[in-house]
Amino acid sequence: MTREHGAAQQLTTLLEQFLGGPLPVRLCAWDGSEAGPQDAPLVVLRSRRALRRLLWQPGELGLAQAYITGEIDLEGDLGDALRTMWGAARERGLHAPKPSTADRLRAAGSAVRLGAIGPRPPAPASEARLGGKLHSKSRDRAAISHHYDLSNDFYRLLLDETMAYSCGYWTSEEESYGPADSQRDKLELICRKLGLEPGMRLLDVGCGWGSLSLYAAEHHKVQVTGVTLSREQRDFVRTRIRERGLEDLVTVELSDYRDLADGGYDAVSTVEMGEHVGDAEYPAFAATLHRMLRPGGRVLVQQMSRGSNAPGGGAFIESYIAPDMHMRPLGDTVSLLERAGLEVRGVEAMREHYVRTIRAWHRTLEDHWDEFIAMVGEETARVWRLYLVGGALAFEESRMGVDQIVAVRPSDAGMSNMPATPRAWYREEA
The missing domain is CATH 3.40.50.150 (Vaccinia Virus protein VP39)
Structure with a gap:
C-alpha cells in the first residue's frame, strides 16, 4: 500500500462525494496513508474511533469531540485549518448535492470496510451534564x-x-x-x-x-x-x-x-x-x-x-x-x-x-x-x-x-x- 492509497484515499473519495467538491484539507489516516491537496492543512485521524464518533454525531460536535479526545489532530496552525474548513462549508453549504439512496449504501459499505461501524463512543468527560429545567x-x-x-x-x-x-x-x-x-x-x-x-x-x-x-x-x-x-x-x-x-x-x-x-x-x-x-x-x-x-x-x-x-x-x-x-x-x-x-x-x-x-x-x-x-x-x-x-x-x-x-x-x-x-x-x- 502506498501513502496515496488506503484509508485516507477511501475517506477522501467518500467525503468529496457528499461535499460536492474537492476536500479543503489533506487527510492522514491511522494506517499512514495520505490524500488530498498537498498545500492544504493536514488533518490527522489517529484511530477508526474518530470515524465511528462522526457517524454517531455528525457535524461540529462530533468533530469537536474527536479533537478533544485526540482521535483527530491538526498539524500546523489550528486557526488556519478552521478558517479553511469554515470557508469551504460557507461556500458549499447551499450547493452540496443531496446523496441518493445508492450513495448512502456505498457510504455504508465504505464505513464497514474502514472499521467505522461500532458502538457509540462515550462523550468526553469534560462535556457539561446539566439537569433540571432550563434556566432554573x-x-x-x-x-x-x-x-x-x-x-x-x-x-x-x-x-x-x-x-x-x-x-x-x-x-x-x-x-x-x-x-x-x-x-x-x-x-x-x-x-x-x-x-x-x-x-x-x-x-x-x-x-x-x-x-x-x-x-x-x-x-x-x-x-x-x-x-x-x-x-x-x-x-x-x-x-x-x-x-x-x-x-x-x-x-x-x-x-x-x-x-x-x-x-x-x-x-x-x-x-x-x-x-x-x-x-x-x-x-x-x-x-x-x-x-x-x-x-x-x-x-x-x-x-x-x-x-x-x-x-x-x-x-x-x-x-x-x-x-x-x-x-x-x-x-x-x-x-x-x-x-x-x-x-x-x-x-x-x-x-x-x-x-x-x-x-x-x-x-x-x-x-x-x-x-x-x-x-x-x-x-x-x-x-x-x-x-x-x-x-x-x-x-x-x-x-x-x-x-x-x-x-x-x-x-x-x-x-x-x-x-x-x-x-x-x-x-x-x-
Missing part, C-alpha cells in the same frame, strides 16, 4: 460552575493581573502595550460611560473575579456591590478586597440576579453576563436592570451578539464551555432594553478588540501548555485550545460580535442627566 436557578448555578469554577489558579495563569475575563479595549499599537493595559482601558471606559463619581453606588451584576468592582472602587471611589453565581469567584474577590483594604467600598455576594431586592443604584454594570440569562428570561433580566437603578441612573451592558443568519456559540461552545448560552443580534438586545423602560444612549462595537483579546489568551495557553495540562488534564486543555482558536475566528469573520450598550433610566419627567456629548467617555489623545 439551580441549573444556572450548575452552568456557571461548569465554566467559572474550573479553578482560580487556571484563570490566574490564563488571564493577566486584572483577572478580567472579557473583551479588552485596545487603544495602542505600541509593542509595550499588552492585554493588561487593554483591560484597564476597558475598565476605565466603562467607569466613564457610567459617569462614576466618588460616593456613588454601583451594582456589578456578574462581577467575575472583581476586575470592574475593584477598579471602580480604587480609581473612582464608588461604593460597589458585586454579585456572582460562582463560589470560586466570590472567594477570590473577597480575598482581593482584604488585600487592597477596600472593605469599606466593595462587597461581593453569591446571588442570582433574580434575587436582587435592593435598588436605587446610581449605576449598574453587567459585563458579558447577559449571554447566560437565556432567551425567554431576558425581558425579566432587562426589567431587573431598570428596577435596580434610580431615575437618571445609567446601565452599561457589555454583551456578545451574533448575526441573524450567522451561527454564534454553536454546539461545541454550548456543550463544553457555556451551557445554555444564548446570543442574539445586537438590535434585538437594544429592543429588549428599551421595552424594559431604559433609554439607550450609545452603542459601541468592539468585535475586532475581541480578536486581539482572545489571541492573547491563546498565546498564554500555548506558552504554558504543559502547566495547563498538569493543572486540568490534556482533554480540558484541548477544549480550551479549540474554544479560543474558534472564538477568535468567529469574531474575525463577524459570526459573533461584542458591544457596549449605555442606557439610562429616565425620570418620570423624562430627564436623563446625560452629557450633551460623549467626549468625557474617551481619553484625549496625547
Whole structure:
C-alpha cells in the first residue's frame, strides 16, 4: 500500500462525494496513508474511533469531540485549518448535492470496510451534564460552575493581573502595550460611560473575579456591590478586597440576579453576563436592570451578539464551555432594553478588540501548555485550545460580535442627566 492509497484515499473519495467538491484539507489516516491537496492543512485521524464518533454525531460536535479526545489532530496552525474548513462549508453549504439512496449504501459499505461501524463512543468527560429545567436557578448555578469554577489558579495563569475575563479595549499599537493595559482601558471606559463619581453606588451584576468592582472602587471611589453565581469567584474577590483594604467600598455576594431586592443604584454594570440569562428570561433580566437603578441612573451592558443568519456559540461552545448560552443580534438586545423602560444612549462595537483579546489568551495557553495540562488534564486543555482558536475566528469573520450598550433610566419627567456629548467617555489623545 502506498501513502496515496488506503484509508485516507477511501475517506477522501467518500467525503468529496457528499461535499460536492474537492476536500479543503489533506487527510492522514491511522494506517499512514495520505490524500488530498498537498498545500492544504493536514488533518490527522489517529484511530477508526474518530470515524465511528462522526457517524454517531455528525457535524461540529462530533468533530469537536474527536479533537478533544485526540482521535483527530491538526498539524500546523489550528486557526488556519478552521478558517479553511469554515470557508469551504460557507461556500458549499447551499450547493452540496443531496446523496441518493445508492450513495448512502456505498457510504455504508465504505464505513464497514474502514472499521467505522461500532458502538457509540462515550462523550468526553469534560462535556457539561446539566439537569433540571432550563434556566432554573439551580441549573444556572450548575452552568456557571461548569465554566467559572474550573479553578482560580487556571484563570490566574490564563488571564493577566486584572483577572478580567472579557473583551479588552485596545487603544495602542505600541509593542509595550499588552492585554493588561487593554483591560484597564476597558475598565476605565466603562467607569466613564457610567459617569462614576466618588460616593456613588454601583451594582456589578456578574462581577467575575472583581476586575470592574475593584477598579471602580480604587480609581473612582464608588461604593460597589458585586454579585456572582460562582463560589470560586466570590472567594477570590473577597480575598482581593482584604488585600487592597477596600472593605469599606466593595462587597461581593453569591446571588442570582433574580434575587436582587435592593435598588436605587446610581449605576449598574453587567459585563458579558447577559449571554447566560437565556432567551425567554431576558425581558425579566432587562426589567431587573431598570428596577435596580434610580431615575437618571445609567446601565452599561457589555454583551456578545451574533448575526441573524450567522451561527454564534454553536454546539461545541454550548456543550463544553457555556451551557445554555444564548446570543442574539445586537438590535434585538437594544429592543429588549428599551421595552424594559431604559433609554439607550450609545452603542459601541468592539468585535475586532475581541480578536486581539482572545489571541492573547491563546498565546498564554500555548506558552504554558504543559502547566495547563498538569493543572486540568490534556482533554480540558484541548477544549480550551479549540474554544479560543474558534472564538477568535468567529469574531474575525463577524459570526459573533461584542458591544457596549449605555442606557439610562429616565425620570418620570423624562430627564436623563446625560452629557450633551460623549467626549468625557474617551481619553484625549496625547
